[in-house]
Amino acid sequence: MIKHLWLRLIRPLDPWLLIILLALICVGQITLYSAGERSFDRVESQMINFAVAFACMWFVASQPPQRLMSVALPLYLLGVALLVGVFLFGDVSKGARRWLNIGVTRIQPSEMMKIALPMMLAWYMHKHEAMLRVRDFLVAAILLAIPVAFVLKQPDLGTAILIAGSGFFVLYLAGLSWKLIVPMILVGIVSIWFVMDLGRCSQVFHDYQCQRVQTLLDPSTDPLGKGYHTIQGTIAIGSGGVTGKGWLQGTQTHLDYIPEKTTDFVFAVYSEEFGLVGNLVLLTLYVLALMRGLSITMHANTLFGKLLAGAITMTFFTYAFVNMGMVSGILPVVGVPLPLISYGGTSLVTLLIGFGLLMSIRRHRAMIKFG
Template sequence: MMLGDITRGLRGHPVRPPESGMSRRKSVWTKLRIDPWILLLLLVLMGAGLLVLYSASGQRLETVIAQATRFGLGLVVLMVLARLSPTTLLRWAPLLYGAALAMLIAVEVMGDMGMGAQRWLVIPGVVRFQPSELMKLAMPMMLAAYLCRRELPPKWTDLLVCGLIMAIPVLLIARQPDLGTSLLVICAAVFVILLAGLSWRFIAFLVALAGAALPLLWINMHNYQRQRVLTFLNPESDPLGAGWNIIQSTTAIGSGGLLGKGWLQGTQSQLEFLPERHTDFIVAVLGEEFGLVGMLVVLTLYLLVIVRGLWLANAAQDCFGRLLAGSIVLTFFIYVFVNVGMVSGILPVVGVPLPLVSYGGTSSVTLLAGFGILMSIHAHRRLLPR
């Protein structure tokens, strides 16, 4: 302390200790409404993703630059949303849901085709994006906004309204067809409803009802979707056709061994045996080139993000924040679990990318936006009256 500080202390005035570098850093994070731990973990995941993507894309630098640009846009969206109060998000929830629903209807009418699916909207000369990705955030926000104004646990009438809110966009997404995204939207909605306090008896009833509806789901699935399920049960039944993806991905992961073949040294990926290696099957590239150790490192990063996210969600001080934050984190877990499960052969292939590692524009921005909302809910809790 300076001499003047000591003098003020002797005169009876409080002495303010010198501000440390850590305190200054904390004040910066507080002003930005950013959780530094989650931000650091996300940045490391994005860096690892760009490293693997360079190899998976056939060493095309333009692909990596495009992905990095989307990450940059996503981080800007994250920081903007983190500064918005949960009260603002609550007011915007119906508007965001309505806009996302309107865009899904626009996709149905005039959407752009790609790889046999009609999933994209195109603004000429500006952007090409998937409105279904926006529904991954709009759906839990809308349900959380609806339920937080009702008595919890929700009554039958409230559950029927939630079912209607959920059914229309899910059916529109399934018609594109996009089974993976429709399942993720369903998960985001179901997590909000479960966190609202359903009894285990009612949950068991819903599980039984879903099981009874499986034959109806099977009848309404597209032929390629049925083939994916049959291939999951027995990939060797069509090794050169429908089973090719799973066989090649498991072969790539297995051939990586403990430490992998080395960056850019994978045979299944570099010789193009592995399909969709820069999107849905990028885990196979990771396993082949970096081995079991590399996969465990990346999975540990995901685990740390999920644990930290659940801690932030648990610290939320209002109903809307708890429901929305919990749904965002648990849906992120489903992203990781389903992608790793389908690539390793323990789940059917449903077209779910590995978050922040697989190549994708709208998906990456939406994921980072979700974490921005999570940070907003946590940061603004300090401003609520205790």
């Protein structure tokens, strides 16, 4: 009886992805224990978050892709409606309007869009699979721009980047030509250079966003202010050396030089204590998850499955790349957590729902196409 229940429990899950995710969760818990000053509070809280996220992942993984496709449009419309609600009635915290109070709790609708947007775009492209035209890509671009614009307005640059990235990956995998991609990239680079020119940045971006880019170029201009995060992060990473200072032995960590050390800058804590060797282990786990996701993408039998699996996989890679980049000083600080390592319930639930989508696509490879 117990064996039968156990088999039913693990049947929807992909064993390889599950092993990789559990390994990353373990690394995260070990790091959070040290970053939390040897207190189990963060560890226990994160385990509760993981239990909730795992249940969500299992539920999504057990659903056939046909059902996932049927909820793509309603989920997207609900997400946009909630973003409008945030814009009109959202709670303001630390100068940003990102949360919506629905009575029993507060929710952050932008997190929902990390899943709802790629599902919506994958559904739309699947529906027009027989004859994809430039018009379809323009419609998809509008569907992408709407939630990104609302999230930027909050403002939340990090989440906006992840949402925009998830949508871009769908469009690219659907066949968006490099003849369109390259000009857009060039226009973006020129636009950034233009607005970053003297006196123009604040006319387009929020002041804090301009300061982050300027700090990236030269953190020493404000070492105790805007540049503090970047400087302390790079010091911690560099001081870890090849093998690290040892678990619980990080001086930058335990002397409280590293800011946000259980969330956005947890990579600095990990790097200081486990060094280059530990970073290689962490990167290996991320690459294995990436390879497994791409394998599921390649073997998906429908355009919906390919586009959604590819977007979820590459968005996961973007999470890791952006966080490591900002902590090591090669990207601006944008508030993106290190996937499955940083403390946080919302991001963990979103990530594992994404992996649940991957598992659903792998399990139901033989599903029948429909429009």
